[in-house]
Amino acid sequence: xxxxxxxxxxxxxxxxxxxxxxxxxxxxxxxxxxxxxxxxxxxxxxxxxxxxxxxxxxxxxxxxxxxxxxxxxxxxxxxxxxxxxxxxxxxxxxxxxxxxxxxxxxxxxxxxxxxxxxxxxxxxxxxxxxxxxxxxxxxxxxxxxxxxxxxxxxxxxxxxxxxxxxxxxxxxxxxxxxxxxxxxxxxxxxxxxxxxxxxxxxxxxxxxxxxxxxxxxxxxxxxxxxxxxxxxxxxxxxxxxxxxxxxxxxxxxxxxxxxxxxxxxxxxxxxxxxxxxxxxxxx
Amino acid sequence: xxxxxxxxxxxxxxxxxxxxxxxxxxxxxxxxxxxxxxxxxxxxxxxxxxxxxxxxxxxxxxxxxxxxxxxxxxxxxxxxxxxxxxxxxxxxxxxxxxxxxxxxxxxxxxxxxxxxxxxxxxxxxxxxxxxxxxxxxxxxxxxxxxxxxxxxxxxxxxxxxxxxxxxxxxxxxxxxxxxxxxxxxxxxxxxxxxxxxxxxxxxxxxxxxxxxxxxxxxxxxxxxxxxxxxxxxxxxxxxxxxxxxxxxxxxxxxxxxxxxxxxxxxxxxxxxxxxxxxxxxxx
Numbered sequence: 001x002x003x004x005x006x007x008x009x010x011x012x013x014x015x016x017x018x019x020x021x022x023x024x025x026x027x028x029x030x031x032x033x034x035x036x037x038x039x040x041x042x043x044x045x046x047x048x049x050x051x052x053x054x055x056x057x058x059x060x061x062x063x064x065x066x067x068x069x070x071x072x073x074x075x076x077x078x079x080x081x082x083x084x085x086x087x088x089x090x091x092x093x094x095x096x097x098x099x100x101x102x103x104x105x106x107x108x109x110x111x112x113x114x115x116x117x118x119x120x121x122x123x124x125x126x127x128x129x130x131x132x133x134x135x136x137x138x139x140x141x142x143x144x145x146x147x148x149x150x151x152x153x154x155x156x157x158x159x160x161x162x163x164x165x166x167x168x169x170x171x172x173x174x175x176x177x178x179x180x181x182x183x184x185x186x187x188x189x190x191x192x193x194x195x196x197x198x199x200x201x202x203x204x205x206x207x208x209x210x211x212x213x214x215x216x217x218x219x220x221x222x223x224x225x226x227x228x229x230x231x232x233x234x235x236x237x238x239x240x241x242x243x244x245x246x247x248x249x250x251x252x253x254x255x256x257x258x259x260x261x262x263x264x265x266x267x268x269x270x271x272x273x274x275x276x277x278x279x280x281x282x283x
Numbered sequence: 284x285x286x287x288x289x290x291x292x293x294x295x296x297x298x299x300x301x302x303x304x305x306x307x308x309x310x311x312x313x314x315x316x317x318x319x320x321x322x323x324x325x326x327x328x329x330x331x332x333x334x335x336x337x338x339x340x341x342x343x344x345x346x347x348x349x350x351x352x353x354x355x356x357x358x359x360x361x362x363x364x365x366x367x368x369x370x371x372x373x374x375x376x377x378x379x380x381x382x383x384x385x386x387x388x389x390x391x392x393x394x395x396x397x398x399x400x401x402x403x404x405x406x407x408x409x410x411x412x413x414x415x416x417x418x419x420x421x422x423x424x425x426x427x428x429x430x431x432x433x434x435x436x437x438x439x440x441x442x443x444x445x446x447x448x449x450x451x452x453x454x455x456x457x458x459x460x461x462x463x464x465x466x467x468x469x470x471x472x473x474x475x476x477x478x479x480x481x482x483x484x485x486x487x488x489x490x491x492x493x494x495x496x497x498x499x500x501x502x503x504x505x506x507x508x509x510x511x512x513x514x515x516x517x518x519x520x521x522x523x524x525x526x527x528x529x530x531x532x533x534x535x536x537x538x539x540x541x542x543x544x545x546x547x548x549x550x551x552x553x554x555x556x557x558x559x560x561x562x563x564x565x566x
Contacts, residue, residue, distance in 0.1 A: 125497050145495055173494065185495055188487060193499040196479060199536040201558040204471060204528075210564050211456065212428055212468055214408050216476040218565060219502040225562040228555035232548050239543060245487075246540050250533075253482040257529050260522060265515050272511035275484040279508040281493050282501060 001092060001157050002067055004164045008033065010066035011051070012081065014041045016128060017098045018072030019136025022050040024169045027138060033066065041133055050136065063088035068165065071097040074230065075105050075237055086114055094158055095119040096165065100186055101237040102149045102179035110153045118158045121149040121179060123186075124171055129225055138170060146171035149179045187241040192249060194231060195242070197224040284375060284440050285350055287447045291316065293349035294334070295364065297324045299411060300381045301355030302419025305333040307452045310421060316349065324416055333419065346371035351448065354380040357513065358388050358520055369397055377441055378402040379448065383469055384520040385432045385462035393436045401441045404432040404462060406469075407454055412508055421453060429454035432462045470524040475532060477514060478525070480507040 009025055011018045014036040022045060026032045034045060034054035042054040055062050058081075063069070067090065071078035078097065089095070095117060099105060106121040113119055126144035128135055146166030150159045159176070166174045177185065201224035206217075235242055252271075259267035292308055294301045297319040305328060309315045317328060317337035325337040338345050341364075346352070350373065354361035361380065372378070378400060382388060389404040396402055409427035411418055429449030433442045442459070449457045460468065484507035489500075518525055535554075542550035 125495065145497075147495070175494070185492055188489065189492055189496055189500045193483070193503050195536065195539055196483065196503060197499075198555055198558040199539055200476070200479065200532055201561050202554055203531040203535040206471065206561065207564045209468055209472055211458070212408065212430070213472055213565060214428075216480075216506050217472045219505055220476050220479065221562055221565065222502055223499050224558045226555045226559055228552040228559070231555060232551040235543055235551065236546055236548070239546075243540065243543060246536070246543075248486040249482055250536070250540075252486040253478065253529070253533070256478055256482055257526065257533075260518055260526060260529075263519055263522075265519070268515040268518065269511040271485055272481055272509045272514060275481040275507045276509055276511070278484050278489065279504055281490045282496060282504065 001094065001161060004068075004161055004168065005029075007067035007161075008065055010035065010063065010069045012036070012069060012071050012078065013073035014045055014051075014054075014133050014136075015072060016131045016133065016135050017124075018070070019045065019050060019133035020126075020138055020140050021070055021072060021098070021169065023048075023136055024138030024141055026050055026052070028168050030168070033062070035062070044133060050133075058085055058088070060088040064090045066090060067093060068161070069093060069095045070165075071095065071099075074233060075099050075101065076233065079105060079109060082109055082119070083112055086112075086117070089114070089117045091116045093117045094161055096122045096162055098122065098124060099234075100190065101234055102182045103241075104237040106149060106151060106179045110151060118154060120154050120158050120162045121182075122162055122166065123147045123149070123182065124166065124169060126171075129223075131227055131230075141169040141171050143172035145173045145175060147182055148174070148176050149182045150176065151179065183238050183241045184245075187238050187245045188248075191235060191238060191242045192245040194223055194226060195235075195246060196249070197221050198226060200224065284377065284444060287351075287444055287451065288312075290350035290444075291348055293318065293346065293352045295319070295352060295354050295361065296356035297328055297334075297337075297416050297419075298355060299414045299416065299418050300407075301353070302328065302333055302416035303409075303421055303423050304353055304355060304381070304452065306331075306419055307421030307424055309333055309335070311451050313451070316345070318345070327416060333416075341368055341371070343371040347373045349373060350376060351444070352376060352378045353448075354378065354382075357516060358382050358384065359516065362388060362392060365392055365402070366395055369395075369400070372397070372400045374399045376400045377444055379405045379445055381405065381407060382517075383473065384517055385465045386524075387466075387520040389432060389434060389462045393434060401437060403437050403441050403445045404465075405445055405449065406430045406432070406465065407449065407452060409454075412506075414510055414513075424452040424454050426455035428456050428458060430465055431457070431459050432465045433459060434462065466521050466524045467528075470521050470528045471531075474518060474521060474525045475528040477506055477509060478518075478529060479532070480504050481509060483507065
């Protein structure tokens, strides 16, 4: 495989994340192209200088120009995309993605992919609460974690190139996890927290309370403003792991509720002290 | 009753909150005294100019000097304090507090209090994660809500004076709620959120995940660093209301879990859309 700095990079799907990849990589001097659904998106990306060229059509003569292809579409859409158009890829091309779930995607794609191209999962832990190319900016990657999730089907060379791509984006820490370890981590740190925030936000009509709200409630519900199409898909693609994490939380929440019901001060205090110690690891 | 600006104010308990009251009121020109357990605390408060005078002993000749007495002690301690020393109060004195629960305290104190002094509950919605007079500062009240919780036993004059005290502290919004409405609000916005944060923090040994943590997990667990002695007491003093709020949350969390278990995309998306709308009221 070519050195990364000689690679042409295709972004498939110019939303917030795809557009931000384009911004970061173009500003590093890469030749970045794009395929996306709407011509207006291509026009905007060209106007803002995010890409060098782009197309709304999926054509072999365009796709085969690229050494690296980044899929920044909803998981079920890009899995189908790869299946349908895999004949178009340049031999030796490296495919990667930006998706927040891995186990349910990576093996499936690697299973059906032709032998002379490689797919390797990646997940930049970055984003914004808004969606769409209008909000795209390479700045979101600054200092962010970039996680590569290789399997035994991936070559050392591809893993290395994928890590370099993360560095080129400007990510602060480049890490490697198995797809399973990634999904457990994301199920706990990200998906469970979103489930909690949404449940808290809908469990009471709290509009009349907004005048009284301090930081606690605002902090816990910041992520309750959520893209329902994307997150419902991500939850189901990580269903078993997410349900396990939800149960872990429920066990402790119910334990605390039991302490309160039974006036068990020492039980409560012990849990709060553990909580205080553990929170200290995150400061 | 005298106009507020002619009142001498006694703070009982110079911790974070009592010290912050002292700081705010002294800097507004009030004559502020204090009773607290340790001489070193009095010394520090005098040195920093937070109070004009203070005592570690509870003596009639000191207590009876004051027109307004603010109790900034743990609830069970100051309830006993008032019961034991109520003969010391100056006739016509106004007693108030800073506690985050009301129903379980206010009626009990008003019931046992002599007829020529008045207790009126108040709750400045302000604080810091640290405790102790070392961290005290009047700045915490800037823009904060100050809630007065009068009952039918309170005179219009006392309610007005208590509101003026909130303004003198520098609070942004002065509001009146019944003790019951206050406790429902605080059970939901503050106590439930702390229960959630603590449960999330202890449900998994997440130390190895701290490298991957983004804003979501940090935001949801910021308040998991918690004063176990104070919060366990506050939880039990608002037990029925808090358990009701916990059940509201559990209902929705379990509903969402059911949607995930049953691959019910439309159920999930509907809940997320409601969540997004409601979060909008808080921006």
